[in-house]
Amino acid sequence: MVAVSSPPTLPGLQRWLALDSSAGVLSVAVGPAGGDALAWHVGAGGPQASATLLPVIGALLQRVGWRLAELDGIVLAHGPGSFTGLRTACAVVQGLAAAARPGGLPVLPLSTLLAVAESARQRHAPAAAALRVHAALDARMDEVYVASYAWDAAQGWSELAAPRLSRPQDLPSDADALHAGNVAEVYAGRLPPVWQGEPAAHTEPCARALLRLAAAGVHRGGCVAASAAQPLYVRNKVALTVDEQAALRAARQAG
Structure with missing residues (x-):
């Protein structure tokens, strides 16, 4: 007798948290995957995001009457973008998803x-x-x-x-x-x-767009465990040397 494995159960689509802090803006939204956001926040990103992200998430969940453990999943813009912004978002998502309930929440990383x-x-x-x-x-x-x-x-x-x-x-x-x-x-x-x-x-990444994209990502099997939600850096080098900075300034002046 050959055992047949059943396909993995896909998460629900009704209650999702979306967040992006990959650029200069912090964008957070809650709502159904594949639909319009029920509540959202857009504010300053960069270094401020690490201090404001958790309070913003808590306020949005409270506004719609959801508890973290009731979420079907979290959709995350995992890069490319600001190194600091990507690390902040991934760390917060990993912590929230792992702590939400036994077994954790599914995480959907999107570009x-x-x-x-x-x-x-x-x-x-x-x-x-x-x-x-x-x-x-x-x-x-x-x-x-x-x-x-x-x-x-x-x-x-x-x-x-x-x-x-x-x-x-x-x-x-x-x-x-x-x-x-x-x-x-x-x-x-x-x-x-x-x-x-x-x-x-003149278009910034947007958590409301992530929500609209989430249903297709779920159906494609894109969800991962919290620990597997990692930044997509594209570039591994974060800063120029002094000589490289001088060469870049010279090239700009010549241009």
């Missing part, structure tokens, strides 16, 4: 750049049957994180190009796509022309 793409789609092309989005976030050190995605109203999102590092001037620049992210203010005229002046180029 920060996919959250940017979804935010841009929802705001600038909500009725599009098909869409391509190039999403980019400032990586500092004169580089940007970029990934490319395709939206199909029947199938959802698919990844065309995985998150990677790029020079600002080398970003994808096809005219029939949305170009989304937070790089317009930082690199301005160094960006390809299609990035300059496009409204979607």
